[in-house]
Amino acid sequence: MLQQTRVDQARPYFERFMASFPTVSVLASEELDAVLKHWEGLGYYSRARNIHAAANIVREHYGGYLPDDPDSLRQLPGIGPYTAGAISSIAFGRPVPAVDGNVVRVLSRLFMVDMDTRSSRDRRDAEPLANRLVDPQRPGDFNQSLMELGATICTPYTPACSRCPIQSSCMAYRSERVDDFPVRVERKRAPIVNHIAALAINGNGKILMVRRPTEGLLGGLWEVPQESLADEARPEEAAVLMMQKYDCTRVRTADLGMVRHAYSHFKVSATVFRIDVDCPHGDSETRKWMLPEQIDELATTGITKKMLGLLTGEHPQ
Ligand code: SF4
Known part of the structure; x- marks a missing residue:
């Protein structure tokens, strides 16, 4: 739900969803129509179909419990590299990166690498960089802190570098080229x-x-x-x-x-x-x-x- 929607908007949907489908097994045994009805208004309905399909696979192949490694998670419908990394590190403590657009922006500035936050290829290319940084003791906290840094301090426009805890390591800041990173590729207008x-x-x-x-x-x-x-x-x-x-x-x-x-x-x-x-x-x-x-x-x-x-x-x- 949070992939496209803000927390305050998603919260009532999430609470209704969890009240109706409190476990993977309950979710898997429900009709797709009921799941879609709970998703109504959130958009991106493929996500509702995917979570229902994924619940069925988890019930059949993993005894109703999510696997903890990113490779297995990525086999499930609707789970891409970012979500797999986030679940694996935050829920299971596996030392793997979770690269979303905010993280790409921070890494692009930190290492002065040309990357576009909206490009899935650039997100993939950012994974080795993030992998080098992940704290093996607290990977979930590390990944969340990097995402939060991008969301609150290292923002797309006028980042708050004076308050940034990694300012001294930031190559773009030291080179006075913060505005040059990440790159912004112009998109076509929607037809x-x-x-x-x-x-x-x-x-x-x-x-x-x-x-x-x-x-x-x-x-x-x-x-x-x-x-x-x-x-x-x-x-x-x-x-x-x-x-x-x-x-x-x-x-x-x-x-x-x-x-x-x-x-x-x-x-x-x-x-x-x-x-x-x-x-x-x-x-x-x-x-x-x-x-x-x-x-x-x-x-x-x-x-x-x-x-x-x-x-x-x-x-x-
Ligand atoms: S110093 Fe500025 S540009 Fe560099 S990571 Fe921090 S907020 Fe971002």
């Missing part, structure tokens, strides 16, 4: 993808919810029907055509407005329609007809919540 979406409502006032494929972005979450819009297509016609893919016939259409939503590598700008429909099919594994007040029972995507808000005016865009 904007145009979508159309339909709040399809049947004669009973129920809204069609569809389930995303388990694999891929937001896998397994529920959403209202939506798809990308071709450049030359007219939004309303495309929305009505989309409903035909669900064997639904349009009765009437109303334009509800636009919704925008940002993901890590792109942004979506969606035109949302209310489409009253006739539809012969009932519920299935991947489709449900639900009253608006029932939809909260499902784990839904963030953009779908915004779209549903257009019905009630709760989420003006």
Whole structure:
């Protein structure tokens, strides 16, 4: 949870999660839907799927207890080099580094090495440097102190060098080149993808919810029907055509407005329609007809919540 979210925001999610899934075995035996529901609002739902899959592997292969070495930890879904190093050193006292972006920044300045904190290759390259420094007696404390130094003193802009406990060893400080490290590689702007979406409502006032494929972005979450819009297509016609893919016939259409939503590598700008429909099919594994007040029972995507808000005016865009 803390890989993308601040402690104060993650705390209530963490507490609810631990109350519902207090052990690896309990987590492993729960349905994925229940785990996704607890993750709802945190984003990066692949992490919820990974922690559920990892719990199943830990239960089956390690008797319900996490392995203590980083190599075994890295075999588990969702655990990369940083997390493996953090668990191994902090929870089990193994003398291995844990290199996050903050640590890369400190090391880059300490040794005056060109590294970009956002580059996974540079993080990997920083591991041997961090490995040289790890205190074998207290590796967990050492790794946490290095992360904390980067988060609170050796910050990206105007680091507090006058208060830094490793100032005398810092090559960038001694060379008066702190501003030159780490390097900053310019990133491309996130592209904007145009979508159309339909709040399809049947004669009973129920809204069609569809389930995303388990694999891929937001896998397994529920959403209202939506798809990308071709450049030359007219939004309303495309929305009505989309409903035909669900064997639904349009009765009437109303334009509800636009919704925008940002993901890590792109942004979506969606035109949302209310489409009253006739539809012969009932519920299935991947489709449900639900009253608006029932939809909260499902784990839904963030953009779908915004779209549903257009019905009630709760989420003006
Ligand atoms: S002296 Fe300054 S640049 Fe060097 S590690 Fe400390 S805070 Fe960072």
